[in-house]
Amino acid sequence: MPGLLLGDEFPNFEADTTIGKIKFHDFLGSSWGVLFSHPRDFTPVCTTELACAAKISDEFKKRGVKMIALSIDSVEDHRNWSKDVMAFNNEADSTLPFPIIADDKRELAVQLGMLDPDERDKDGLPLTARCVFVIGPDKKLKLSILYPATTGRNFDELLRVIDSLQLTAQKKVATPVDWKPGDKVMVIPTLSEAEAAALFPNGVTTKEML
Secondary structure (H helix, E strand, O other), X not given: OOOOOOOOEOOOOEEEEEOEEEEHHXXXXXXXXXXXXXXXXXXXXXXXXXXXXXHOHHHHHHOOEEEXXXXXXXXXXXXXXXXHHHHHOOOOOOOOOOOXXXXXXXXXXXXXXXXXXXXXOOOOOEEEOEEEEEEOOOOEEEEEEEEOOOOOOOHHHHHHHHHHHHHHHHOOEEOOXXXXXXOOOEEOOOOOHHHHHHHOOOOOOOOOXX
C-alpha cells in the first residue's frame, strides 16, 4: 500500500462516523485497533462481513481491540445499513457495536491505498477494496491485509493474527505456521542460548536440521 508500511505511524485522520466526528488517535486511546474497509453499503458480501464482526465483537473487546469500519457512503446510509446488519444477525433491536467511517469523497481510501481498480460502481469510480489494518497502542501499523472487493474476509484469521501480534509484542517469541493460542511458539533466533535459558526457565526444545 503506497505510503503506509508496517511500522509506520498510522495517520491521525479526522472523519465523520456513525458516532459523530472522530480524530483517529483519540478514538483508539491506549487500545489496539482494527480498521476494516468495505466497498459499498447494503451490498451482500459487506453485510455478511459486518454481521460477523458484530457477532464476535466481544472477542475483539476481550483482547483490548477497538473496531472501526469504513465505507464510501454517507453517515445516514451507514446508520440505515447498520440496522440491516443487525437484522441479518436476528438482533434487530440491538445497535451495531462499532462505528462506521463515512468516506463518500474517497479521501481516506486514496490516502490509505484502499481502492480496487478492477471493481467499479455504476458511475465508473473504483470501489474500496477490503483492507484490514491492525494498529498497536503506539499508533503504528502492525498488520495489513488487502482483499479484492469480490472476496470476503475471514474474521477467525484476524483474531488469530491479533493473538500472535499481542503475544510477540510482549515476549521474545515468534509463532509458526497455523499457530493458535496454546500451541508451541518459537524463540526468536537473535536470542543466545544463555538468554533463552534465562527467559524460559522451563527450557526450550531444539530440532536438528540436516
